[in-house]
Amino acid sequence: MFNKYKYIISLLTLTVIINGCNQQPAEEEHHHEEEAHGEEEIALSKEQIQQAGIHLGPFDYQPLGQYITTNGTIELPPNNLASITPIMNGFVESIRFLEGAEVKKGQALVSLKNPDYITLQQEYIQAINNFNVLEKELERQRTLAKAEVGAQKKLQQTEADFNNAKAQKSALSERLKYLGISPAKVAQGNIQNMIYLTAPFDGTVTSVNAHNGQYVKAGEPIMELINREHMHLELQLFQKDIHKVKEGQKIIFKVPAFENNKQYEGEVSLVGKNMNPQTKTIRVHGHFHEEFDLIAGLYVEANILQDTSKVRVLPEEAVIQNEGQYYFFTENEKGNGTSTFIKNAFTPGTTSHNFTEIKAFSNEADTTKIVKSGSFYLKSEMNKGEGGHHH
Missing domain, CATH: 2.40.420.20 (conserved putative lor/sdh protein from methanococcus maripaludis s2 fold)
Known part of the structure; x- marks a missing residue:
C-alpha cells in the first residue's frame, strides 16, 4: 500500500515539473514580444x-525619374540691368531708396544740384531770344531782297546766323531733355535748380554707391537696378546629352550657396546651336517662376527631367x-x-x-x-x- 501511494506522489511531482518547464518558455516568449514591440x-x-x-x-x-545633371548660373538679359548715372556732374542732394527697395518706372531715385544746371537753362533762354530776333531779321532781309533794296550778301549772312541760332536752340533743348528738364517750362521762365534721375523700368535696387553731398561725375554710377521679370537659367550641357534635351522639359535646380537646400522649378525654353570648343558644351536657356530670393550670378546645380511623372x-x-x-x-x-x-x-x-x-x-x-x-x-x-x- 505504501508503495502505491509513493508511486502516485511521484507521478504528481513529475507532472508539476513538466508543466513548469512548458510554461516558463511561454512566459519568456511573451515578455520578449512585449519588449520587441516596445523597442519600435x-x-x-x-x-x-x-x-x-x-x-x-x-x-x-x-x-x-531619369534626368540629366548639369550646372550653370542665374542670369538677366542686358536690358534688365541699369546703372543710374548722371550725364552732367553734380552734388547728391538726396538718395530716395536703399538697397533692396522696389521701384516703379519713372519714379525719382536720386536728386542732384549744380549751378551748371541753371547756367544751361539760362543759355537756352538766350538761344530762344536770339533765334526769335534772327527769325524776324531774316524775314526783313527777304522782304528787302524782293524789293531789290537790300544787298544779297546781307541776306545770306542773316540766313547763316539764323540757321546757327536754330541749331543751338535745338541742341540746348535736347541737353535739357537728357537732364530731365522740360524745355517748354524753361521757355516760360521756370528754371529749376535740381535734376532728378528716374527709374527706367520697374525693378529692384541692388546697390547704392553714393551718399548725400557727394560730388559725382558724369557717367559715374550712383545706383544699380535690375528687373527680375526675365531672370533665367543659363546651363551648360555636354555634347553627349544634346539629343536628350528639348524645349518644354522640366528643370529642378538648387543654389548650393543657400543652406536650406530649397528646390526651384523651371523649364527648358531654348537649346543652343553653337558648341563651346573649349568646354565641349552648349548653352541651355531655362525660364522659371519669379523668386525674389534669387540673385543674378548665383551658381546653380540642375536636373533636366526626362520623366515628369510624380x-x-x-x-x-x-x-x-x-x-x-x-x-x-x-x-x-x-x-x-x-x-x-x-x-x-x-x-x-x-x-x-x-x-x-x-x-x-x-x-x-x-x-x-x-x-x-x-x-x-x-x-x-x-x-x-x-x-x-x-x-
Missing part, C-alpha cells in the same frame, strides 16, 4: 517634441537607414500632453535631390502625421532605450 516606439512630451524640432506633415510628391517621396531628414533597413516615424497621440512615435519600415525607390521615393510601406501608418524633421533625434532616443531595455 518612443513616447515624448510636448516640451521634448518642441526642443527636438520635430515637424509633422504628409508625403511629398516629386518627379524622380512619385511619393520624403525628404532625407525624414528617412532613417539602419543596417540595410529603411523606415520613417509617425506620431500617435496618446493624450495628457504625450505623443508616441512609431517606426514604419518601407521599401525605398529612387533617391534624388535629397528626396527618397517610398515604394511600399505599412498601410496602418497615419500618413498625415509623418515626422518630416527630427527623425534622427527619435532614432537616438530609441537607441538609448534599446541599450537600457527601457523607454
